[in-house]
Amino acid sequence: MTSRLFCGVGELVTCDKTAGDESLLGLIHDAAFVVEQGRVAWVGHACGAPAADERVELGGRAVVPGFVDSHTHMVFAGERSAEFSARMAGERYTGGGIATTVAATRSASDEELRENAARLCAEAARSGTTTVEIKSGYGLTTHDERRLLAIARSFTSETTFLGAHIVPPEYAHDRDAYLDLVCGEMLTACAPYARWVDVFCETGAFGEDETVRVLSAGIGAGLMPRLHANQLGPGAGVAIAVEFGAASVDHCVYLTDDDLEALSTSATVATLLPAADFSTRGPFADGRRLLDAGATVALATDCNPGSSYTTSMPFVIALAVHQMGMTPAEALLAATAGGAQALRRDDIGRIAVGCRADFAVLDAPSYVYLAYRPGVPLVSATWRDGERVAR
Ligand code: NIG
Numbered sequence: 001m002t003s004r005l006f007c008g009v010g011e012l013v014t015c016d017k018t019a020g021d022e023s024l025l026g027l028i029h030d031a032a033f034v035v036e037q038g039r040v041a042w043v044g045h046a047c048g049a050p051a052a053d054e055r056v057e058l059g060g061r062a063v064v065p066g067f068v069d070s071h072t073h074m075v076f077a078g079e080r081s082a083e084f085s086a087r088m089a090g091e092r093y094t095g096g097g098i099a100t101t102v103a104a105t106r107s108a109s110d111e112e113l114r115e116n117a118a119r120l121c122a123e124a125a126r127s128g129t130t131t132v133e134i135k136s137g138y139g140l141t142t143h144d145e146r147r148l149l150a151i152a153r154s155f156t157s158e159t160t161f162l163g164a165h166i167v168p169p170e171y172a173h174d175r176d177a178y179l180d181l182v183c184g185e186m187l188t189a190c191a192p193y194a195r196w197v198d199v200f201c202e203t204g205a206f207g208e209d210e211t212v213r214v215l216s217a218g219i220g221a222g223l224m225p226r227l228h229a230n231q232l233g234p235g236a237g238v239a240i241a242v243e244f245g246a247a248s249v250d251h252c253v254y255l256t257d258d259d260l261e262a263l264s265t266s267a268t269v270a271t272l273l274p275a276a277d278f279s280t281r282g283p284f285a286d287g288r289r290l291l292d293a294g295a296t297v298a299l300a301t302d303c304n305p306g307s308s309y310t311t312s313m314p315f316v317i318a319l320a321v322h323q324m325g326m327t328p329a330e331a332l333l334a335a336t337a338g339g340a341q342a343l344r345r346d347d348i349g350r351i352a353v354g355c356r357a358d359f360a361v362l363d364a365p366s367y368v369y370l371a372y373r374p375g376v377p378l379v380s381a382t383w384r385d386g387e388r389v390a391r
């Protein structure tokens with residue numbers, strides 16, 4: 001059993017309140033940590049570091065937990081740059097372009113879809129992401145949803161059945177028949193490949209009763225609920241998510257005081273997707289208001305070809321700080337431990353004894369630089385399960 005000592009850590013962000021300086025981020029300066037069998041075995045000040053078989057010197061760089069990107073749609077084909085340009089010329093985002101990606105995805109081979117997802121996952125790893133969640137939702141037939149999830153499964157165990165993304169064009173005049181399919185044959189075929197069930201609960205996608213129906217069917221099939229809600233306007237999505245004990249409700253741009261109260265008194269995480277707000281020129285979700293109310297906040301990319309074509313968690317962190325009123329510490333916590341909580345995981349999102357040895361080394365003396373130097377590729381190496389996976 002080989003042990004590896006990482007030393008010369010100028011600033012270690014543990015996200016473990018019991019460690020370090022007992023701040024939100026559990027910071028340790030002049031730190032070191034030991035990894036054994038893919039897990040963190042020791043964390044502390046460099047002066048107290050135990051001996052190990054190997055040594056990696058990090059030259060005073062900051063180390064943060066690997067980012068947990070708890071909301072992506074990375075299995076798809078095609079692109080929508082023309083739709084993006086139209087939006088930047090004044091068109092509104094309505095989600096109507098999802099059908100374009102559904103058509104491209106249905107006609108793509110498994111190989112094309114796998115290659116595209118692999119490219120995006122590698123890109124994410126280069127910017128410090130060590131866990132991704134991936135949703136289906138661009139197939140919308142039993143065959144295609146199942147194949148998207150099987151492909152997603154080859155990249156992550158955090159897979160989400162999103163057959164209720166939109167009603168596909170061929171069911172436009174019979175949405176009940178589509179819901180029967182989603183809650184019946186499609187769910188049965190997809191459940192073995194998914195951990196979660198999700199619904200796009202929004203005007204133009206699925207309504208309140210439809211959302212309840214799909215979540216109930218998914219739970220009946222052994223999946224755990226999460227939800228897209230309150231992105232384009234106010235609605236009952238947040239209340240439904242909390243009522244169902246969803247791990248997370250995502251977007252949360254339009255929230256009433258009741259929504260805020262519900263979130264702050266439940267275990268449902270509010271996952272904010274600033275890159276989607278940015279890329280749709282929508283208003284930004286109010287991270288400050290959620291945090292002040294006591295809600296748990298996560299940050300994720302929402303990587304998809306329509307509303308948010310980025311894999312960069314550092315970009316998301318910078319946006320959250322610059323546009324959502326979050327401090328650099330709150331944003332980093334939301335992108336790591338918050339994401340882990342949104343996936344109900346306690347083995348990731350922290351650098352603490354027993355956790356998976358997932359971390360990013362920054363070419364910077366402090367995590368603050370992620371927001372302070374926006375757009376600069378600061379991640380110099382990404383390690384997952386104790387192995388170097390990027391740079
Ligand atoms: O989370 N909101 C629904 N789904 C995606 C957008 C998908 C698309 O536009 O292709 C989202 O933003």
Ligand code: FE
Pocket residue numbers: 071072073228302
């Ligand atoms: Fe999404």
